[in-house]
Amino acid sequence: MIELENVGYRIGANWLVRDISVTIENGTLCGFVGPNGAGKSTLLRLISGELLPTTGEIRLIGKPIRRYEPKELARLRAYLQQKRDINFPFTSLEVVLFGRHPHLNGTKETAKDITIAKGALQRVEADMFEGQLYPTLSGGEASRVDVARILTQAPDLFLLDEPTNHLDPRHQVQILDLCKTICSRGKTVITAIHDLNLASMYADQLLLLKDGISVACGPPETVLTLGLLAETYGIPFDMLPHPDGYSWVMPSLNVL
Numbered sequence: 001m002i003e004l005e006n007v008g009y010r011i012g013a014n015w016l017v018r019d020i021s022v023t024i025e026n027g028t029l030c031g032f033v034g035p036n037g038a039g040k041s042t043l044l045r046l047i048s049g050e051l052l053p054t055t056g057e058i059r060l061i062g063k064p065i066r067r068y069e070p071k072e073l074a075r076l077r078a079y080l081q082q083k084r085d086i087n088f089p090f091t092s093l094e095v096v097l098f099g100r101h102p103h104l105n106g107t108k109e110t111a112k113d114i115t116i117a118k119g120a121l122q123r124v125e126a127d128m129f130e131g132q133l134y135p136t137l138s139g140g141e142a143s144r145v146d147v148a149r150i151l152t153q154a155p156d157l158f159l160l161d162e163p164t165n166h167l168d169p170r171h172q173v174q175i176l177d178l179c180k181t182i183c184s185r186g187k188t189v190i191t192a193i194h195d196l197n198l199a200s201m202y203a204d205q206l207l208l209l210k211d212g213i214s215v216a217c218g219p220p221e222t223v224l225t226l227g228l229l230a231e232t233y234g235i236p237f238d239m240l241p242h243p244d245g246y247s248w249v250m251p252s253l254n255v256l
Contacts, residue, residue, distance in 0.1 A: 001025055002047065002157065002188065006056035009042055016042040017212040020056070024190060024205065026156075029183045031199040032192045033223075034209035035233055040192035041082055043209070044159050047190065048079040060157065074102035078150035082161035082192070092129040092137065092145045096120055099152035113152075120148035123178065125171070139166035147175060158182060160191040164198065176202045200224055200246045208232055224249055 002024040009016050017039040024030045032040040045051045047058055049065045058065045060076060068076070078099070086095060096117040097109055104113070121127040126144040129137060134145065143166050150158060158179070164172040176198060179189045183204070193199050199206060199220060206223040208215040210232045216223045224247055229237045236252040 001059075001061060002190070003059040003062075004047070004056065005059075007043075007046060007053045007058060008055035009046055009051060010054040015212055017046070017209075018055075020207075020214055022207055022214070022217050024188060026188055027183050027186050028204045029179055029189045029191070029202060030205040030207065031203035032190065032207050032209060033194070033196060033199050034215070037211075038209035038232075039212035040209060041161050042212070043207075044079065044161050044190065044192055047157075048077060048159050049073050050079070071102055074153070074155075076155055077157040077159060078153040078155040079159040080146055080150050080161060080163055082165070086134050089133050089135065091131050092121065092126065092134050092148075093117060093131065095134045095145055096148045096152055099149040099154075102153060116154075117148070117152045120151040121145070123151060124148050125174065140168060140171060143167055144171060144175075147178070156187050158187065158189045158191075160189065162192050162194065164193065164195065172198065196224060196229075196249050197242075197246075200249065201242075201244075221247065 004020050004022050007020040008018040020043065032043060034040060046053055049068065052066060097113065100109055100113045100117065118127065118130065121130055124144040124147050126141065126148055129141055129145060134142065137145065143163065147163060163175055167175065180202060183189055203220055205218065206220050207217045208223050208228060215232050216228050226237050226239055229249060237249050238252050240248040242248050
């Protein structure tokens with residue numbers, strides 16, 4: 001379980017997030033949605049422990065994040081950043097093996113670790129890049145390798161900052177299907193996502209943010225309403241029923 005209680009983060013006089021309180025149960029796929037600069041990435045960095053909140057407290061399994069030792073935290077949560085630059089000539093398999101470091105205790109990777117890494121590459125259909133240098137991959141190919149890396153970390157909590165960026169529709173669906181499978185096994189996924197329709201289709205819980213403040217939190221059908229979306233994004237939206245029972249939302253035409 002992840003608990004945020006009155007969480008705020010400030011740089012100087014500027015609050016990037018403020019007064020965020022939310023509980024995310026185990027086995028939940030929670031999406032952070034909202035416009036650019038809403039605080040989605042900052043909130044993920046706070047939950048990861050990379051940043052310490054200015055106000056409030058974040059608890060992972062009932063224990064404040066700030067009280068975890070770095071290695072202990074690395075075994076519990078994996079954080080996939082939005083900007084991921086690796087310019088050294090590592091192969092894709094070597095990059096994926098970085099995810100095993102919290103489990104190695106300073107020793108070299110074993111055959112078991114390599115098997116885990118190769119299996120993760122197969123799960124995201126990136127095993128064909130195993131021997132290819134990571135900097136030579138396309139954006140979408142690199143994104144799949146990065147997802148494989150956090151899979152090898154084997155955490156209980158996955159924090160993903162826009163994991164579907166650079167991916168074609170097939171691989172967007174593949175990654176989000178994988179997230180649902182992870183959640184079905186009792187683990188938790190929290191992801192920042194811009195595509196409101198993918199959020200509607202896959203998330204169990206959404207946190208809608210604007211200017212660092214929570215606008216709404218709950219199931220997609222209670223958050224992705226025309227009124228809340230217009231208030232948050234500053235433009236009107238249209239909504240249609242999806243054949244599978246979800247809501248399709250889209251900006252209204254000729255509004256700008």
